[in-house]
Amino acid sequence: xxxxxxxxxxxxxxxxxxxxxxxxxxxxxxxxxxxxxxxxxxxxxxxxxxxxxxxxxxxxxxxxxxxxxxxxxxxxxxxxxxxxxxxxxxxxxxxxxxxxxxxxxxxxxxxxxxxxxxxxxxxxxxxxxxxxxxxxxxxxxxxxxxxxxxxxxxxxxxxxxxxxxxxxxxxxxxxxxxxxxxxxxxxxxxxxxxxxxxxxxxxxxxxxxxxxxxxxxxxxxxxxxxxxxxxxxxxxxxxxxxxxxxxxxxxxxxxxxxxxxxxxxxxxxxxxxxxxxxxxxxxxxxxxxxxxxxxxxxxxxxxxxxxxxxxxxxxxxxxxxxxxxxxxxxxxxxxxxxxxxxxxxxxxxxxxxxxxxxxxxxxxxxxxxxxxxxxxxxxxxxxxxx
Amino acid sequence: xxxxxxxxxxxxxxxxxxxxxxxxxxxxxxxxxxxxxxxxxxxxxxxxxxxxxxxxxxxxxxxxxxxxx
Numbered sequence: 156x157x158x159x160x161x162x163x164x165x166x167x168x169x170x171x172x173x174x175x176x177x178x179x180x181x182x183x184x185x186x187x188x189x190x191x192x193x194x195x196x197x198x199x200x201x202x203x204x205x206x207x208x209x210x211x212x213x214x215x216x217x218x219x220x221x222x223x224x225x226x227x228x229x230x231x232x233x234x235x236x237x238x239x240x241x242x243x244x245x246x247x248x249x250x251x252x253x254x255x256x257x258x259x260x261x262x263x264x265x266x267x268x269x270x271x272x273x274x275x276x277x278x279x280x281x282x283x284x285x286x287x288x289x290x291x292x293x294x295x296x297x298x299x300x301x302x303x304x305x306x307x308x309x310x311x312x313x314x315x316x317x318x319x320x321x322x323x324x325x326x327x328x329x330x331x332x333x334x335x336x337x338x339x340x341x342x343x344x345x346x347x348x349x350x351x352x353x354x355x356x357x358x359x360x361x362x363x364x365x366x367x368x369x370x371x372x373x374x375x376x377x378x379x380x381x382x383x384x385x386x387x388x389x390x391x392x393x394x395x396x397x398x399x400x401x402x403x404x405x406x407x408x409x410x411x412x413x414x415x416x417x418x419x420x421x422x423x424x425x426x427x428x429x430x431x432x433x434x435x436x437x438x439x440x441x442x443x444x445x446x447x448x449x450x451x452x453x454x455x456x457x458x459x460x461x462x463x464x465x466x467x468x469x470x471x472x473x474x475x476x477x478x479x480x481x482x483x484x485x486x487x488x489x490x491x492x493x494x495x496x497x498x499x500x501x502x503x504x505x506x507x508x509x510x511x512x513x514x515x516x517x518x519x520x521x522x523x524x525x526x527x528x529x530x531x532x533x534x535x536x537x538x539x540x541x
Numbered sequence: 542x543x544x545x546x547x548x549x550x551x552x553x554x555x556x557x558x559x560x561x562x563x564x565x566x567x568x569x570x571x572x573x574x575x576x577x578x579x580x581x582x583x584x585x586x587x588x589x590x591x592x593x594x595x596x597x598x599x600x601x602x603x604x605x606x607x608x609x610x
Contacts, residue, residue: 279557291580294568294603295553295560303551304570311549311590356552404570404578409549 158378159254160541162385163192164500168336169369169488177206177213177269180370181222184493185265188372189226193384196227199374200259203250204235205243205266206492211281213269222265239285240441241396242266244495244525244534247373248396254375266497267370268490278366282491285528287402299363301403301529302442303355309410309444310357312459317357319462321348323443324361324485326471331482333512338367338488362443367488371496373503381541387507392520393426393537395419401531410459414533415452415524422522422535423454430454433537434517435476435505437498439526440483446470449524450478453535472515480505480513495525495534502538542596544610545573547588569594571606581606 165187167180181204189196204219215221219233236246243266250264270278279297286292286301309315325348331337343361351360374384381388397417403409423429430453438453440446447461455476456464464470470478481487481501484494502521504510510518525534550569553560560566567583571594581596581604588594594606 276556276558276561279555280559283557289602292557293601294580294582295556295563295566296568296580297553297555297557299555300551300553300568303553304549304568307551307590308549352554353552354555356554358551402580404580409570 156255157257159251159375159391160378160381160388161373161391161499161503161538162376162381162388163188163194163374164372164503165191166336166371166497166500167369169367169490170338171271172368175368177209177215177267178222178225180269180368181265181267182225184370184372185226185263188263188374192374194261194374198261199228199231199263201231201253201262202228202233203246203262203264205246205264205495206235207237207239207242207268208281212273238532239527240439240491241495241525241527241532241534242492243371245396245532247496247499247536248394248534250375251391251394254377260376260380262375263372264496265370265372266493266495268492269368270366270490271368275366291402291404297355298529299358299442300355302444303358304403305409305448306357306444309448312410315447315462317349318345319447319466320362320443321345322466323440323446324348326465327440327479327483327485330472330480330513331486334482334487337482337486338365339486358442364441364484364489367490369488369490369493371493371500373496373499378541388541389503389506389538390541391536392539393422395421395425396532396534399531401528403529410448412448412452412526412530412533414530415449415526418533418535419453422537426537428520428537432520433476433522434520435480435515436478436522436524437481437501438478438524440479440485441489441526445526446478446483453522453524472513477515480510480515498523498525499536506538506540543573544593544595545571547590547592547594548572548578549590550583550588552587569606579604583607
């Protein structure tokens, strides 16, 4: 295996953009990454697109060459990866594996989703198709309700409180307010977060991530060639993808995500680090409870203590291990297929010391956790200074 | 009919297209008496974790449970 570096990243703002279509968003992010990495489209040897549900959201299929050709990338393999909300984390994993294994040297990955052209009930329906449609979704569940059931059980087993959940939303909104590319730049109070309208008990509006449009892109090359392109390469120290059942009712214990534990464990071993070494992280806070469980499954805090860990401020921007300095899916936004590469973008920004007002002092070793569905896919990536 | 205990539950206020006319409604995962779990809809009184429940019917392949017996 060869060592791999990220040499260029790009991202659109995340938000609701009625005048933008899927392809223009993807192209904007891709062009920014090319410019950032000082790479030309002709140099790209393979192209991956992470996208969850373009065919359902915008009625377009065969999306990888649809986007790559618009970027001026011709003739090379162009492959779409779908893994629900982990689509572009998985696309990044496959791009990494191609560079690492020596199949190709210069590989681009773009993640994109265009969601806001559909009404909320239709969006819920499309998202629900990432669950097990033969059982749990047929009964009327949504992703919010699946995570609500996880939250209920976590509260029952460990004494996690509603305040703990809401504190994650307050923190991520505070961070998002400082991110010029965030969908919702609004500071909220704990009281506001606790009293919002219910979505699926015990989760309310502020426990849920946003329905957003957006795209993000990254370019990977062998580490030994990184200096040919960029003055600021970032090294992929560890990466792993893992899978699990779609349906919650097939799991012994829904208060933990085995795929997160497996992917995290493998990524730590590859990087030669432990959870305690990780200085900051972008975690998949599709719902507040998901961030709490991720801090436990990744070993940042012991099992069952993720609620108090967040509430006491350990994951705040000024805490010992900041989580979601970008604002997370909660405030930055969650254009599903763009989220995984969006997290990579956010890690790279911190590691390069380009995060502006959100810049944290300890920023040389970061982790991204991208979760698909209610835990059936997970990609964990550890990036560090090259 | 099958019986079991509630493993977890939620009440849904924001539903996907096919269920918008049903809100609010309760879904649950039930640990069955004979082993295994099933995801179901709850009818009648709201249930909480560890409540005993019994299946009342199946509609379109979806089991419906209520508190009891």
